[in-house]
Amino acid sequence: MSQNPFIVIEALDAGGSQTQTNLLADQLKGKNYQVLQLHFPQEDRATGQLIYDKFLLPKNKQKFSRREQALLYIQDFYSRAEDIEHVRAVKGRHVVLSDRFYGSTLAYQMLNLSGKQRAVMQRWLMGVIADGTPALPKPDLVIFLDTPVDVSLARLKQKKKDFFETRQKLTDIRRSYLMVAKEQGWQIINSVDRKGVQRTREDLHEEIWKAVGPVLSLT
Secondary structure: OOOOOEEEEEEOOOOOHHHHHHHHHHHHHHOOOEEEEEEOOOOOOHHHHHHHHHHHOOOOOOOOOHHHHHHHHHHHHHOOHHHHHHHHHOOOOEEEEEEOOHHHHHHHHOOOOOHHHHHHHHHHHHHHHHHOOOOOOOOOEEEEEEOOHHHHHHHHOOOOOOOOOOHHHHHHHHHHHHHHHHHHOOEEEEOEOOOOOEOOHHHHHHHHHHHHHHHHOOO
16 A cells, blocks of 8 residues: 655745645545645744744844755754654545645755756755655655746735745746756646636646646555
């Protein structure tokens, strides 16, 4: 029997990952799956609170290196690693579903790097994330919900912006996400149609459900 699946949805800020994670969780529960639903950074945990308090919020002035930033987030992921592995191993119809995981750290911490610099950072990140002991759980499926920057910014107008939520930063982050998605073999789903019109949440959910189907069939 294969282990229970671990599914991650990644997106830009206000890119729809939380909405689609919630819809997918509801669909899975309706199909009699037990769902461990996660969201990173974890605002209700010490590790996530540290990220918000010391790094993300605009009021903060602390300067962190790329490695320091990465370790803040990776610490947050590791805080749930045992929970994820437990759910993957138990008997029955279980799914781990996460709004972001370590793929976001790959995208953010290799931002605007190229050539040797990017390769060095990538080797270091994967060493901390996946190549050592312990290692973070590897998702069975990662979906990148690709949202245009203009759409993300429009949705952010009514929200407090964090450190990364400017047009230039979001443009760079989207480019980095797409590079990582191709390298890691993620499934990319466009949140707008060919004419640039935003797709409905129901339409996106239907495509995501189709993408999830093959992973569920292995359990």
